[in-house]
Amino acid sequence: xxxxxxxxxxxxxxxxxxxxxxxxxxxxxxxxxxxxxxxxxxxxxxxxxxxxxxxxxxxxxxxxxxxxxxxxxxxxxxxxxxxxxxxxxxxxxxxxxxxxxxxxxxxxxxxxxxxxxxxxxxxxxxxxxxxxxxxxxxxxxxxxxxxxxxxxxxxxxxxxxxxxxxxxxxxxxxxxxxxxxxxxxxxxxxxxxxxxxxxxxxxxxxxxxxxxxxxxxxxxxxxxxxxxxxxxxxxxxxxxxxxxxxxxxxxxxxxxxxxxxxxxxxxxxxxxxxxxxxxxxxxxxxxxxxxxxxxxxxxxxxxxxxxxxxxxxxxxxxxxxxxxxxxxxxxxxxxxxxxxxxxxxxxxxxxxxxxxxxxxxxxxxxxxxxxxxxxxxxxxxxxxxxxxxxxxxxxxxxxxxxxxxxxxxxxxxxxxxxxxxxxxxxxxxxxxxxxxxxxxxxxxxxxxxxxxx
Numbered sequence: 001x002x003x004x005x006x007x008x009x010x011x012x013x014x015x016x017x018x019x020x021x022x023x024x025x026x027x028x029x030x031x032x033x034x035x036x037x038x039x040x041x042x043x044x045x046x047x048x049x050x051x052x053x054x055x056x057x058x059x060x061x062x063x064x065x066x067x068x069x070x071x072x073x074x075x076x077x078x079x080x081x082x083x084x085x086x087x088x089x090x091x092x093x094x095x096x097x098x099x100x101x102x103x104x105x106x107x108x109x110x111x112x113x114x115x116x117x118x119x120x121x122x123x124x125x126x127x128x129x130x131x132x133x134x135x136x137x138x139x140x141x142x143x144x145x146x147x148x149x150x151x152x153x154x155x156x157x158x159x160x161x162x163x164x165x166x167x168x169x170x171x172x173x174x175x176x177x178x179x180x181x182x183x184x185x186x187x188x189x190x191x192x193x194x195x196x197x198x199x200x201x202x203x204x205x206x207x208x209x210x211x212x213x214x215x216x217x218x219x220x221x222x223x224x225x226x227x228x229x230x231x232x233x234x235x236x237x238x239x240x241x242x243x244x245x246x247x248x249x250x251x252x253x254x255x256x257x258x259x260x261x262x263x264x265x266x267x268x269x270x271x272x273x274x275x276x277x278x279x280x281x282x283x284x285x286x287x288x289x290x291x292x293x294x295x296x297x298x299x300x301x302x303x304x305x306x307x308x309x310x311x312x313x314x315x316x317x318x319x320x321x322x323x324x325x326x327x328x329x330x331x332x333x334x335x336x337x338x339x340x341x342x343x344x345x346x347x348x349x350x351x352x353x354x355x356x357x358x359x360x361x362x363x364x365x366x367x368x369x370x371x372x373x374x375x376x377x378x379x380x381x382x383x384x385x386x387x388x389x390x391x392x393x394x395x396x397x398x399x400x401x402x403x404x405x406x407x408x409x410x411x412x413x414x415x416x417x418x419x420x421x422x423x424x425x426x427x428x429x430x431x432x433x434x435x436x437x438x439x440x441x442x443x444x445x446x447x448x449x450x451x452x453x
Contacts, residue, residue: 004155006058007098013041013082015120015143016069018128022136023075033136035126036073038143041119042066042082046095046105048112049088053197055153057088066117069143072125082119090155092236094340098150102343110339116151117346120144121380124422141422144377147350159197159211160329162237164265166257169245170281174312175212178322200322208329211237234265239328240276241321246292246309247285254280254292255299275328277306279321284311348393359406369407369418369427376403376420385423 016038023031044066064087070079089095095105095116105114123141130137163171179198201207213234234240242261244254258278265271280296293309301307306324310317357373379401385391398404407418407427414429 004055005152006055007150007152008058008061009063009148009150010044010087010117011063011065011148012044012117012146013066013119014068014146015039015041015122016071016079016082017143018123018125018140019072019074019077019079020126020138020140021074033126033130034074034076035140036075036077036079037125037128038072038122039069039079039081040122041069041143041146042084043115043119044117045084045086045113045115046093046107047086047088048091048093048107048109050091052088052090054090055093055155058153065146066119068146069119069122071143072122072140076125076127079122081122084119089153092156094154094156095151096154097344097346098152100344103340104149104151104344104346105342106340108339117147117149120146128422142377144380145374147346149346149350156236159237160208161200161210161239161241161325162234163210163212163241163243164234164261165243166245166252166261168250169243169257170312171212171243174243174279174281174310175210177312177315178318179210200325202322202326206326206330208326210241234268234271237274239325240265240271240274241279241325242276243279243281244296245282246280246296247282247287248292249282249285255295258296258300275304277308277321277325277328280307280309281312283309283316284314357401357403357406359403359410361410366413366416367411369410369412369416371403371407371418371420375401380421380423 018038019035021033021035023034025031044064064085066085067082069082072079089107091108093107094103095107096102097104104116105111107114121144123143126137126140128141129139163175165171175198178200198210198212199207200210211234242258244257244261245252246254248254278296278300280293283293286292293307297307308317308321308324310321312318357371357375360370360372362368362370379394379397385394412418412427414427416427418425418427
């Protein structure tokens with residue numbers, strides 16, 4: 001069964017917790033800490049599968065989760081990382097964040113694989129927190145939480161040529177006659193309820209992909225019938241074949257039929273630069289000695305829009321039409337496939353959710369300021385502070401999340417130490433706010449002493 005729009009919930013893996021343990025050796029009652037780190041949680045990865053042309057696999061399942069990382073073990077053993085979850089989708093699938101509708105990823109052959117949600121980092125075992133003052137730390141860092149997001153998948157087919165027309169114009173018969181596709185065919189409106197793809201093969205290494213779009217009706221661009229449901233599949237085609245029932249077997253006027261479809265395409269937009277060829281179908285049923293074909297040509301044929309009389313049932317005129325389409329595709333410089341830039345960045349936006357945090361001042365000379373809470377844990381779990389990009393995001397996070405403001409309210413001064421779980425930073429005052437956002441902290445990884453608990 002065909003499906004081109006589905007909503008699913010995706011969740012990356014939680015990082016494994018760090019482990020608390022101590023060496024146990026004969027004659028050494030108080031061995032050093034040897035608790036290992038937790039494993040990293042699995043990622044959610046989307047990957048293009050060229051053998052797929054439907055989102056049906058996601059129709060009856062809503063939740064998809066990567067594997068959690070395992071807890072660290074004794075003897076400095078690191079927990080196993082969670083297995084990534086690869087979600088395969090057809091080429092042309094656009095992934096959007098469900099609440100905002102913003103693009104998370106556009107899965108095309110230029111972007112065949114993308115990590116959408118990263119797994120949480122594993123927590124550090126107590127072996128990392130031993131210091132000269134605290135040689136037996138009984139603290140380990142918990143693994144970072146999983147990242148979760150609801151998305152909807154929208155398939156926009158990628159084909160060279162789109163086949164459009166009113167219901168029962170003969171598109172399915174035409175597609176089966178010229179390609180390797182096997183659509184369902186019957187003599188009643190809306191027979192084709194799903195788009196179909198086929199390859200037109202000339203046998204000499206040349207060919208193109210043809211997409212059959214379900215029959216449109218007047219008002220499709222405003223959502224009548226299934227219009228909007230299928231019009232989006234035309235966006236990525238390079239050319240259109242407009243198939244019309246020239247014999248008027250349904251009692252319609254073919255000249256008016258062409259006007260209706262053209263009007264709907266114009267209203268939908270984005271079709272202005274696509275070359276169009278009109279295929280006047282069912283010539284085997286014509287009884288007017290070519291009068292209808294003349295009327296169609298007089299009304300619509302131009303240098304840029306040719307009219308070809310064809311019969312999908314007998315094959316008449318098909319070869320000339322396809323050869324012309326191949327010539328147009330070959331002579332026109334191929335345009336870049338319509339793609340959608342990423343607008344929603346999970347690693348940044350999900351880390352800045354409205355989660356709580358606390359800022360506490362610990363007495364000392366100089367004092368130490370401790371920042372904790374789910375908001376901090378989540379941010380650190382998805383941010384690589386060792387990379388320039390990650391550290392800049394971390395600096396921006398401190399300002400946008402209100403952490404700098406909260407530190408100032410607690411009386412932080414230049415040179416004071418700020419601790420965020422396994423990291424310690426020296427606070428620097430800056431007169432210029434923009435400069436502070438760039439250079440407000442210097443820092444390096446540090447361990448917890450007992451007082452840091």
